[in-house]
Amino acid sequence: MIMSDTPRLPGLTLADADWLVQAALAVGTERGFPPxxxxxxxxxxxxxxxxxxxxxxxxxxxxxxxxxxxxxxxLKSSGSVDLPGPIVDSIQHLYGGDFVPFAGGVLITDGGVILGAAGASGARAREDEEAVQTAVRRWQESRSTAGQK
Known part of the structure; x- marks a missing residue:
């Protein structure tokens, strides 16, 4: 039974999220990053x-x-967060440890609107970020190309 009256958050679909994850994993493989x-x-x-x-x-x-x-x-890449240690510790406490100010987390946007975010871990932080940033860029390009057809 499909509940068409059920509201959903604006943003990414499951297909979008799958596409982005597969693309980031592919980037990691292409570039020889660790798993x-x-x-x-x-x-x-x-x-x-x-x-x-x-x-x-x-x-x-x-x-x-x-x-x-x-x-x-x-509201920016996780690697761009530049806060003193005690402030980071306080934020980590507020968010149950889900605040990691190291490269590897990026926003997913469309026309300046945030649709979600992608994060990677397993390689060096800059490689984690490169994987998700490249995936997001490829996804945005595929959407703009599909919109032109």
């Missing part, structure tokens, strides 16, 4: 899709989600 975990969260910070590559460390799954949530909380 990644990649998460896509909605505008509420809840995971839509989370996948970890074979051989990836279990902790990378939670870190990927936390990096995506950090991007949402800060």
């Amino acid at each position: 990644l975990a990649v998460a896509v969260v909605d505008v509420a910070g809840e995971a839509i899709v989370l996948r970890r590559s074979d051989g990836g460390m279990p902790m990378t799954s939670r870190i990927a989600v936390a990096k995506a949530r950090t991007a949402l909380l800060a």
Whole structure:
């Protein structure tokens, strides 16, 4: 039974989130990164899709989600968060450890509107960010190309 009267949050669909995660994992493979975990969260910070590559460390799954949530909380890439340690500690306490100000979490936007965020963990922080940033850029390009047809 489909509940068409049930409202949904604006933003990403499951198909979008799947596409983004697969693209980020592919980037990691293309570039020879260690096994990644990649998460896509909605505008509420809840995971839509989370996948970890074979051989990836279990902790990378939670870190990927936390990096995506950090991007949402800060309204910018998680690696761009530049706060003193005591403030980071306080924010981590407020959000149950889901605030990780290291590269690897990026916003997913469309025309300046935030649709969600993506996070990766498992490689070096800059590589984590490169994987999700490239996936988001490819996704945005695929949407603009599809809209021109």
